[in-house]
Amino acid sequence: SQLKMFVDELPDMPKILGFDVVNGVPVSKSLQIGMFSKKWKFHRDLPPTRVFAYGTSNNTATVPGPTIEALYGVDTYVTWRNYLPSKHILPWDHTIPTAIPATKKGVPTVVHLHGGIDEPQSDGNSNSWFTRGFRERGPTWTQKKYHYYNIQQPGNMWYHDHAMGLTRVNLLAGLIGAYIIRHPDIESPLGLPHGKEFDRPLIVFDRSFRTDGSIYMNRTGNNPSIHPQWQPEYFGDAIIVNGKAWPRLTVRRRKYRFRIINASNARFFKFFFTNGLRFIHVGSDSSYSKRPVMIKEILLAPSEIADVIVDFSESKSDSAILANGAAYPYPGGDPVDKFNGNVMKFIIKRQSEVDTSRVPKRLIKYPSPDLSSAAATRYIAMYEYTSPTDEPTHLFLNGKPYEAPATETPKEGTSEIWNVINLTEDNHPLHIHLGLFVVLEQRELVDEDKFKECMLKINNAVKCQISKYARGNITAVPAHEQGWKNVFKMTPGYVTKILVRFAYIHSNASYPFDASAEPGYVYHCHVSILSRFSI
Ligand code: C2O
Structure with a gap:
């Protein structure tokens, strides 16, 4: 049913x-x-x-x-x-x-x-x-x-x-x-919609249920003779927002602020309004953008956040469905259907009203990435590795499993350039703890298979002559995603170049502090944990 x-x-x-x-x-x-x-x-x-x-x-x-x-x-x-x-x-x-x-x-x-x-x-x-x-x-x-x-x-x-x-x-x-x-001192002057009614988080994820109400998850793994239950990804048919499946919200004819969090395990969302309403994007994960950007759709990977203003006074109709158009797995998987293609419904009141909130031309400006300040350049390759005993496929970073000793050792307070090479079929949202990063460019690999073959053998991007392969098309980073973020979509078959700034670690030094010791910090794909670094 x-x-x-x-x-x-x-x-x-x-x-x-x-x-x-x-x-x-x-x-x-x-x-x-x-x-x-x-x-x-x-x-x-x-x-x-x-x-x-x-x-x-x-x-x-x-x-x-x-x-x-x-x-x-x-x-x-x-x-x-x-x-x-x-x-x-x-x-x-x-x-x-x-x-x-x-x-x-x-x-x-x-x-x-x-x-x-x-x-x-x-x-x-x-x-x-x-x-x-x-x-x-x-x-x-x-x-x-x-x-x-x-x-x-x-x-x-x-x-x-x-x-x-x-x-x-x-x-x-x-x-x-x-x-x-x-941070009221710097946020209040912006004049964005605020208060309980007009500023709301929307936490979105997918689940499947059995008729008795319990959460449905396949009990059998993809290769049960080796891993009885393990499946690398989960997709559900029902779309849940703030704990309700396909909810509705009655809104007034004015601006609202929605902080949209994709809390799914593996599902990407491509949000859009069925009546053509647009989003004014003001921030993403962790921080505000420099200036607002008007967009028709938002592609959010697991754990990405879009902070948007929606002006319902612009709506030509009395209702709008927030819909989803992202194939799953993204981008090459199944297209959405009438269930997972719907998210929630807004019922828009007829009566117009005075709205004193605004969206200023400029939001908050943070320092631009300074490439010349980079203390190191790293190459991080994501690829799938198959061996008879490792079935199903394992996802590794630079050929190493999560349990291997820390591989990257940035220093707190420094910036680094990371070139993330995605040799898998799927888009992977890379999340880095402690750091915020700016996405500089995404460049397609040419002759990807040849490069991959070399990587599987010697597992060293520089020795495998990455520069020879990283010379395909450049995909521009969308305007609304050019700010500082903590997670971003690593396009398959591309090298994504980012500038990461590792923060200073605040510490009240009430206990001996050794940052290079465990537990350290991790970086990983937000679909399944891949690897880690320590600083
Ligand atoms: Cu949202 Cu290490 O995770």
Whole structure:
């Protein structure tokens, strides 16, 4: 049976402030946020679904979790507490590198603030996992209380589970939420739509359900004789926004700000409005753009964020469907159908009104990338590697699995040029912890197969004469994606050149700090974790 679309109202997730105000002055705050097993109603006609949800208590926990609103320069501390049962609600695979508690009981979890610039001890390293009550802890676990400095560009981030081998199922179970850093001194003068009603996160992901309401995930792996459950990607038929399948929202004839987060495991979204309404793009993951850009469609890979203004007073009709046109896997996979091709519906009130919000010509200008300052140039090749015992295909970075020792060793406070060579069939969203980067260019490889052959043998882009192959067409980086980002789409068959700036690590130095030691930081594809670096 099929679920009816646009029958549930779009919810707003509960808001938690990451600071207190004492005598009119904002001060730091310590939060306790738990992970709970509970039932969640994804659709009017679907029985409640067992999920894992973040919240301050079991009763108030939601999928997605509460939106944390932090203030620039004011520390937020979070003790993430695991209250999950001894067994997972979804199947997972013990034969891939995975967090496995010695007692075989409990669900390993660890939280990463995606886009946050924080100490490695608070970065949610995949091996810093813990089970219920911190009973068991992963090899790089150091502390219960995470410290978020909030000393970075105001903008949009999200938090999500990051446990080794379990990230994909923990996210599918519901462990995700939005995190916003606000900097009123520089944001308020912009005059963008604001306040609870007109400034809202839209957290979008795909899921499939059984008729009893439970989350459907294929229990059998692609090659079960070697890996009983492992499948590299997950795609669901129902599109969920803020925890409801295909919801609807009634809006006024004025401007709204939507912070759209793609929280899917593998699905790309190409968002557009069926009635021709446009988006005014003002920011992406972590930061604002220099100036607003009017666009008709937005391509968002898993974990990318689009911060947009939609002016419903421009609408010629009384409703607009936010639709999706991205094939899955992207770009070469199946085309969308009438289910996963729909996202949500806006019902636009007839009456016109006075709207005092505006979109200024200039937003926030950050320093432009300075290539001459680059301290190093690196080549990072993504490719699939098949051996009789490694079935199904493994995705490696520079021929190394995630478990290999750290390969890249940038220094904090420096910039580097990374040339990311995607030799796979699919687009991979590359995410770098601690750094923000600007995409400089995407250039097609010529004779890709020959280059790949060499890489599979000697695994060295320079020795394989990358410059001989990286001379095909250049795809311009779209205007709205030219700002500082923490994740970007690595086009298959292309070399994507980025300038990464590794932030200074804030530290209150209350404990001995050795940045080169574990847990370090990672960089990875957001579809499946590939590799890591340490600084
Ligand atoms: Cu959004 Cu390392 O992850």
